[in-house]
């Protein structure tokens with residue numbers, strides 16, 4: 001370890017946000033596992049532990065379902081960690097996996113890795129930056145064009161909102177939002193809204209899976225305003241509260257999961273769509289890339305000592321459980337693998353808060369849409 005790295009680690013050690021991560025995140029993780037244990041002790045086997053086979057229509061007499069040769073599963077952030085592990089597992093199971101990632105180089109690497117291991121894998125890569133509305137919109141158009149050009153049914157069966165970052169500094173996006181809030185929450189919100197018609201058009205039940213985190217449990221109260229959701233509020237603080245922002249973004253994603261679940265249940269054409277939240281626990285991925293490497297090593301080692309550190313191949317099981325749960329499963333929180341579900345924090349079930357979040361996020365989405373139309377007209 002060089003002198004600069006040591007200096008950087010020492011500065012980081014003096015931050016309250018680091019200790020919030022080290023202490024409160026560990027506690028919330030332990031609490032989640034204790035709850036899981038208590039649940040299995042008193043309530044027995046989870047009702048989702050019998051995996052339903054994925055909805056892979058093979059010899060259907062219904063022309064609509066027969067036109068889906070392979071169900072399409074979109075995975076955001078498919079170039080690393082859990083996203084890459086999910087892409088490999090689902091391609092192996094026979095899904096047509098759409099890999100969405102921000103780096104073309106990483107995308108082509110993961111495509112060739114999957115094809116090298118699985119000869120008959122169907123994978124297609126698209127470049128998309130979840131922190132940019134323009135990029136999300138262009139992804140949607142390219143996806144639709146690809147479906148048309150490939151003569152595939154114009155629908156999507158699974159959308160996994162997996163991309164996420166743990167940013168340690170405030171960075172502003174093209175739309176003047178905080179990068180972490182944009183990637184972890186606003187981007188998935190806009191993407192899901194834009195792709196909802198494709199999910200609704202699926203002749204077989206379709207699903208949205210949102211990858212959230214146990215860290216949401218550390219948010220005890222929250223304010224939902226345009227300033228907090230866009231993250232602009234955090235730029236006004238003397239230092240960037242990165243651990244708070246990460247927790248907040250993950251709670252927003254959970255509230256969105258439950259709100260979307262309630263909303264799709266009310267609209268007849270959307271009833272085909274289910275919405276599930278997933279928490280993989282602690283997984284050794286690149287999520288801590290912005291934390292000084294000796295401290296992220298320490299954090300992973302502590303989780304390993306507690307017996308809670310998982311590889312991406314193991315951690316991804318909760319994501320796969322969510323994809324494979326029976327079609328009627330919706331509005332639940334998967335945690336711990338083996339089809340196990342858990343109650344998320346009390347605050348995440350606050351429907352008034354969720355409605356406020358939905359309305360404010362929809363307003364932000366509308367502003368993005370108007371701005372992108374304005375840009376098109378000006379060009």
Ligand SMILES: NC(=O)c1ccc[n+]([C@@H]2O[C@H](COP(=O)([O-])OP(=O)(O)OC[C@H]3O[C@@H](n4cnc5c(N)ncnc54)[C@H](OP(=O)(O)O)[C@@H]3O)[C@@H](O)[C@H]2O)c1
Pocket residue numbers: 076077078079080081082083100101102103106128129130131132162163164165183211212213214279280281282283284285286287288
């Ligand atoms: N690892 C854990 O312990 C843990 C625990 C709970 C929840 N989670 C959640 O699990 C999800 C996956 O994280 P991971 O642990 O697998 O981390 P990771 O290895 O860092 O993977 C994150 C993925 O998201 C992509 N990504 C980041 N910003 C993006 C953007 N603006 N647009 C498109 N893609 C973007 C990354 O692409 P690049 O490679 O190009 O950066 C990468 O493919 C995240 O939502 C994370 O919050 C992780």
